[in-house]
Amino acid sequence: MSGHSTYEPKNGFERWLDTRLPLLRFANDTIITFPTPKNLNYWYTFGGILSLMLGMQIVTGIILAMHYVPHVDMAFNSVQRIKRDVNFGWLIQGLHANGASMFFLAVYIHMFRNLYYGSYKAPREVLWILGCVIYLLMIGTAFFGYVLPWGQMSFHGAVVITNLIGAIPIVGHAITTWLWGGFAVDDATLNRFFSLHYLLPFMIAGVVGLHIWALHVPGNNNPTGVNVTSTQDTVPFHPYYTVKDGFAISVFLILYAVFVFYLPDALGDAANYIQANPLVTPQHIVPEWYLLPFYAILRAVPNKLAGVILMFGAIATLFVLPWLDTSKVRSLRYRPTMRWYYFIFFLNCIVLGFCGAHAPDDLVIPGVSGLQLGDANINSFVWLSRIAAAYYFAYFWVITPLMGLTETPLAEPESISTPVLSHPAAMLAGAAASPEKRG
Amino acid sequence: MLRKGFALAALGLALLAGPLFAGQALAATTEAEPKDVHWSFEGPLGKFDKAQVQRGYKVYREVCSSCHSMNLMYYRNLAQKGGPFFDPKYAENPNDSPVVKSLAHDIQIKDIDSDTGDAISRPGMPSDRFANPFPNEPAARASNGGALPPDLSVMAKAREGGPAYVYSILTGYTAPPKGMTVPAGKYYNPYMPGDMSSFMAKGMKVPEGGFISMPPPLVDGKVTFDDGTKSTLQNQARDVAAFLAWAADPKAEERKTFGFGAMIYLLIFSVLLYFSYKRIWKNVAH
Numbered sequence: 001m002s003g004h005s006t007y008e009p010k011n012g013f014e015r016w017l018d019t020r021l022p023l024l025r026f027a028n029d030t031i032i033t034f035p036t037p038k039n040l041n042y043w044y045t046f047g048g049i050l051s052l053m054l055g056m057q058i059v060t061g062i063i064l065a066m067h068y069v070p071h072v073d074m075a076f077n078s079v080q081r082i083k084r085d086v087n088f089g090w091l092i093q094g095l096h097a098n099g100a101s102m103f104f105l106a107v108y109i110h111m112f113r114n115l116y117y118g119s120y121k122a123p124r125e126v127l128w129i130l131g132c133v134i135y136l137l138m139i140g141t142a143f144f145g146y147v148l149p150w151g152q153m154s155f156h157g158a159v160v161i162t163n164l165i166g167a168i169p170i171v172g173h174a175i176t177t178w179l180w181g182g183f184a185v186d187d188a189t190l191n192r193f194f195s196l197h198y199l200l201p202f203m204i205a206g207v208v209g210l211h212i213w214a215l216h217v218p219g220n221n222n223p224t225g226v227n228v229t230s231t232q233d234t235v236p237f238h239p240y241y242t243v244k245d246g247f248a249i250s251v252f253l254i255l256y257a258v259f260v261f262y263l264p265d266a267l268g269d270a271a272n273y274i275q276a277n278p279l280v281t282p283q284h285i286v287p288e289w290y291l292l293p294f295y296a297i298l299r300a301v302p303n304k305l306a307g308v309i310l311m312f313g314a315i316a317t318l319f320v321l322p323w324l325d326t327s328k329v330r331s332l333r334y335r336p337t338m339r340w341y342y343f344i345f346f347l348n349c350i351v352l353g354f355c356g357a358h359a360p361d362d363l364v365i366p367g368v369s370g371l372q373l374g375d376a377n378i379n380s381f382v383w384l385s386r387i388a389a390a391y392y393f394a395y396f397w398v399i400t401p402l403m404g405l406t407e408t409p410l411a412e413p414e415s416i417s418t419p420v421l422s423h424p425a426a427m428l429a430g431a432a433a434s435p436e437k438r439g
Numbered sequence: 440m441l442r443k444g445f446a447l448a449a450l451g452l453a454l455l456a457g458p459l460f461a462g463q464a465l466a467a468t469t470e471a472e473p474k475d476v477h478w479s480f481e482g483p484l485g486k487f488d489k490a491q492v493q494r495g496y497k498v499y500r501e502v503c504s505s506c507h508s509m510n511l512m513y514y515r516n517l518a519q520k521g522g523p524f525f526d527p528k529y530a531e532n533p534n535d536s537p538v539v540k541s542l543a544h545d546i547q548i549k550d551i552d553s554d555t556g557d558a559i560s561r562p563g564m565p566s567d568r569f570a571n572p573f574p575n576e577p578a579a580r581a582s583n584g585g586a587l588p589p590d591l592s593v594m595a596k597a598r599e600g601g602p603a604y605v606y607s608i609l610t611g612y613t614a615p616p617k618g619m620t621v622p623a624g625k626y627y628n629p630y631m632p633g634d635m636s637s638f639m640a641k642g643m644k645v646p647e648g649g650f651i652s653m654p655p656p657l658v659d660g661k662v663t664f665d666d667g668t669k670s671t672l673q674n675q676a677r678d679v680a681a682f683l684a685w686a687a688d689p690k691a692e693e694r695k696t697f698g699f700g701a702m703i704y705l706l707i708f709s710v711l712l713y714f715s716y717k718r719i720w721k722n723v724a725h
């Protein structure tokens with residue numbers, strides 16, 4: 001897509017097509033000859049895994065839509081009928097339901113990888129932002145999809161989340177009513193959610209196209225974070241990375257298969273096997289695991305509107321990250337201090353997930369009564385989520401800008417082909433960290 | 440090495456996070472943990488014990504079906520592959536199974552006479568849905584002191600603990616502890632979620648569990664098992680719970696068998712790809 005093309009038409013037809021629609025040239029330059037850094041590790045295989053998962057969700061989803069009935073009286077049973085009476089329906093439904101979790105697992109690894117290697121920095125800001133758009137669309141798709149089986153958690157989750165919009169002053173309630181298509185989450189809501197759940201994955205596919213286009217202009221980043229300097233540093237995508245990605249995909253499929261065949265309900269909630277009943281509210285309303293950290297941020301503050309703003313702020317922050325990071329060194333391999341903040345950030349996200357899974361008043365350490373601080377017990381999940389939410393924002397808005405200005409990075413390698421010299425393991429001995437590279 | 444270690448730990452945590460959260464979500468309830476029961480269908484290779492599921496169906500039909508519907512079940516399901524009355528002779532069409540024909544025939548199904556339009560009752564057929572004991576929800580509530588007996592089709596998946604929970608409820612009824620006020624038509628059960636604090640006399644310890652509106656449905660000797668299995672309360676409860684586990688997941692065996700093949704295929708495929716990868720990258724220093 002960029003740089004000069006090495007494609008040579010092999011026969012008359014290819015020459016004919018090449019001057020009319022250079023489709024084969026495009027395919028060749030994108031997935032065959034594309035020069036790729038030779039030092040990409042397994043964390044770099046998740047882009048390929050994500051593409052596969054998107055395809056998987058679309059294919060299984062289209063088949064499910066042939067049998068699913070988007071009606072409040074029939075949706076629940078229609079999903080059960082798919083599992084019982086449709087040929088291999090249990091397989092298609094299991095692949096789709098667990099596929100969503102696998103998709104999010106892969107996207108989270110992919111995103112943490114980008115944070116670690118500084119792949120969001122120039123010249124890959126647009127690539128990163130497109131990724132954030134994909135992630136937002138994924139969240140929307142997963143939310144709409146979870147409503148469709150019309151179980152107790154589907155319904156009450158939809159009520160909780162759509163009610164958030166009511167927190168917007170003045171127009172909030174009018175917008176909520178408009179979104180519901182009525183005065184409650186009901187048949188009209190279910191129908192439009194089905195329609196949107198079908199639509200969004202194709203929008204994701206479109207943005208993935210742009211995402212890959214934006215990848216192929218600057219080319220891949222790599223674990224050292226230094227730019228490609230010569231053809232010494234790269235290998236053609238095929239066969240080198242097709243085989244490496246292929247191996248990683250196959251291993252990922254094993255994990256996926258363990259869930260689909262042996263733990264099909266492990267990631268779901270038992271309450272979603274009860275048909276939705278607006279009159280009975282489940283004891284704990286919790287989203288799926290991959291949205292728990294945001295749910296924790298939402299509930300960390302006592303004011304609903306503030307919670308909503310923080311929750312969306314948590315995602316919006318990702319969009320501006322390229323301009324918050326002041327460090328010129330991309331890879332955290334060469335930023336020994338920042339690395340620690342990064343690992344704490346990672347654990348912090350897991351802690352937020354735990355907070356999202358618990359009722360706010362639950363005690364973190366059972367049996368310890370703790371002190372009352374402000375409106376809640378210091379030992380409750382409210383306070384833990386407040387601390388964790390504060391670190392989440394501090395990481396991006398304070399630590400990232402400040403560390404870039406103050407920390408002394410290790411020496412980066414001259415090029416990808418000579419990284420061994422300044423690998424952190426070799427540098428730990430205290431080998432001259434070059435102060436002139438500060439910032 | 441340290442770098443690799445961190446990376447692996449991170450992946451491990453990410454993988455663990457999902458199931459942990461799912462378990463955590465319900466940790467705050469007050470009911471007793473379901474009893475520890477061993478099931479033949481546990482684990483990746485576990486299969487349903489056909490005789491047990493047959494006995495469980497008998498318990499359901501003779502006891503539970505007077506209050507509980509199973510709207511997702513059809514009599515033919517009993518004879519389909521993986522079902523308790525499966526016979527390879529009728530694998531093509533389980534509706535032909537004589538065993539299931541006679542089981543269904545024992546049951547009266549409400550229908551409409553196609554000539555006159557009158558409401559009638561007729562003997563069941565394998566293609567019929569399990570008979571619903573009540574014509575509608577108000578009727579079901581009226582017969583149960585206002586409580587609604589839930590549909591049991593996916594009950595074994597709709598509660599934390601699954602079949603062990605069903606077993607524990609059925610065998611868990613005990614006399615209410617001293618100082619507890621039990622409302623009319625309610626029964627104390629330590630395995631039922633609930634909050635007993637407002638039903639205890641002042642100063643008494645609040646016990647686990649809650650009230651359930653279902654009178655204890657099973658007692659020793661309630662059902663006669665044709666295969667000579669002793670008809671204790673525990674046996675009836677275990678068998679009906681196994682039946683409900685099968686009914687909630689009738690494709691479980693097919694899924695596990697298929698999965699076994701898929702896993703072997705993927706393992707071999709991964710090994711082959713790994714060696715191709717090693718070979719292709721042999722001459723690249725990276």
Ligand code: HEM
Binds near residue numbers: 220
């Ligand atoms: C449907 C979801 C997604 C798909 C299918 C997808 C696909 C890909 C592919 C194929 C690559 C190249 C291979 C690789 O480096 O792993 C890539 C790279 C990248 N993706 Fe994604 N992606 C998705 C979501 C995201 C998200 C949510 C983000 C960030 C918020 C993101 C940010 C990036 C970045 C910055 C790169 C460049 C990485 C580098 O070269 O170091 N992607 N993506």
